[in-house]
Amino acid sequence: MGIRLLSMISGVKQFHKLHSVVTRNQISDAPKGHLAVYVGETEKKKRYVVPIAYLNHPSFQDLLQKAEEEFGFQHPMGGLTIPCNKDAFFHVTSRLNNAL
Numbered sequence: 674m675g676i677r678l679l680s681m682i683s684g685v686k687q688f689h690k691l692h693s694v695v696t697r698n699q700i701s702d703a704p705k706g707h708l709a710v711y712v713g714e715t716e717k718k719k720r721y722v723v724p725i726a727y728l729n730h731p732s733f734q735d736l737l738q739k740a741e742e743e744f745g746f747q748h749p750m751g752g753l754t755i756p757c758n759k760d761a762f763f764h765v766t767s768r769l770n771n772a773l
Contacts, residue, residue, distance in 0.1 A: 711754045712762045718754060723766060726773060732765045 703709045703722045711718040727733040736755050743756045755762065 709752050711752055712757065712759055714756055714758055719759065720752075721762070721766075724773070727766070727769050730769055730772070733769060736762070736765060 706726075707722045707724055709720055709722050711720050713719055723733075728737070736757060737753075739757060740753065740755050744754055
């Protein structure tokens with residue numbers, strides 16, 4: 674009985690911990706070490722998951738600068754929104770994939 678009770682308590686604690694993480698990051702279900710970004714110039718934006726290592730690269734920082742100029746810190750999608758066409762985004766991220 675004691676072992677079963679401890680197992681149930683452990684399960685409840687894990688549920689609360691997971692629930693806390695999910696409610697804090699409702700939009701971002703990106704794996705550890707990654708972040709979700711929304712890309713597009715029109716209202717229809719597509720979600721991509723990129724490694725956080727990209728944040729250090731000047732070419733990706735240029736995209737972030739565009740996002741800051743257009744949206745400030747109020748992104749319409751609730752997550753980081755990059756206002757560029759998908760081809761430009763793919764060009765930058767493919768170069769970064771090869772560099773990493």
